[in-house]
Amino acid sequence: MDTGDTAWVLTSAALVLLMTPGLALFYGGMVRAKSVLNMMMMSLGAMAVVGTLWILYGYSMAFSTDLGGGLVGDPFEAFGLTGLLGEDALFGTIPATVFVAFQAMFAIITVALISGAIADRARFGPWLLFAGLWATVVYFPVAHWVFDFDGENDPGGWIANRLAALDFAGGTAVHINAGAAALALVIVLGRRQGWPREPMKPHNLPFVVLGASLLWFGWFGFNAGSAVAADGVAGVAFVNTLGATATGMLGWLLVERIRDGRATTLGAASGVVAGLVAITPAANAVTPVGGLALGVTAGVVCALAVGLKFRLGYDDALDVVGIHLVGGIVGTVLIGVIGSAAAPSGVDGLLYGGGTDQLWRQAVGAGGVLGYSFVGSLVIGFLIKWTIGFRLTPEDEIAGIDEAEHAESAYEFSGLRSTGGPGLARSAQTLATAGKE
DSSP: OHHHHHHHHHHHHHHHHHHHHHHHHHHHHOOOOOGHHHHHHHHHHHHHHHHIIIIIIHHHHHSOOBOOOTTBBBBTTTGGGOOOOOOTTTETTTTTTHHHHHHHHHHHHHHHHHGGGGTTBBHHHHHHHHHHHIIIIIHHHHHHHHEEEEEEEETOIIIIIIIIISSOIIIIIIIIIHHHHHHHHHHOOOOOOOTTTSOOOOHHHHHHHHHHHHHHHHHHHHHHGGSSSSSSHHHHHHHHHHHHHHHHHHHHHHHHHHHHHOOOOHHHHHHHHHHHHHHHHTTTSSOOHHHHHHHHHHHHHHHHHHTTHHHHHHHOOOOOOIIIIIHHHHHHHHHHHHTEEEEEEEEOOOOGGGGTTHHHHHHHHHHHHHHHHHHHHHHHHHHHHTTTOBBHHHHHHHHHHHHHHHHHHHSHHHHHHHHHHHHHHHHHHHHHHHHHH
């Protein structure tokens, strides 16, 4: 065991956990005032459900001995983390339990990411059921495919080993996976009441900026922590995460400026996330200059992609498909184009003379995760819809999901009406009306 590596990965795990409350703020600010608590509860619920399942059998499914074909690990081999508590139980140079904790945070935020697509209209109980089923049927096996490298007498996951596609920190397992599931659930639940006729603007842009900032901060643990060591690979991943995120924001703002005539705060925050998503699989595969190029590409492409929902008619409320699915594909596939052997992964892409060998591997890996997640999510979503029901009633959706599902309101105006005089009471009524609209 190396104490420096252990300390860094423990710190990284805490940083990645912070990303889920950051996501709750990011998503919560983007919805209307009548939906903010439910949006945050969907992220908090994912933390509770997935955290529990990960300890019971999720880690075992992802990282225990492969059951055949590189598809899934044995769920009973490390059930309840059996055999991982001793001092001699190591993953590389860190205790096995530290690696368990680090990977748990990936599973949690992947499920939480999906929730943004179905804002305003998904009942909370069925959402928790979906989170548990999806983590079990989709995320845990896909994590095995992508993150479980071969060991002694163990072939590991098919994407990591047989296909040899590169995914440093989860472009496929996290972002394409969540984005494809989000698209499936949008189809299952249908459009929000009034979309796209009624404006559904973010109710609190400072929340959005705060959430994006926490995501950027935590993402250094997400990417640099994936080195599973305090070493030069972590340093390269850290620098690439900084650079791609910066140019991701610039690329998104450039599109807004040319297309709309102005750059927006929401666009800046969205560009940050687009850059972060794209660099996730490639953090150890590109040079710092390649990271800058990847970030700006993702910012431009994702800014254009979010408009597709209006053309194609799917109501992806908070642009999970346009940012995470599209950004994950951009980052994963472009490793085969701008990957450089000068980076720690040691693989040249098309532009560095590596030909198309790595490019097709990246494309197959991305496509495999996309297809499995989409189909699996459709099946789980429709099963819940046809049995216990998934969507809120139209009346409750119009009145507000916070009151309907949680009997709470994020902003309480009744005190203002009774103590602030008629002028303040009118202002409170105006704010309350705006929140319902």
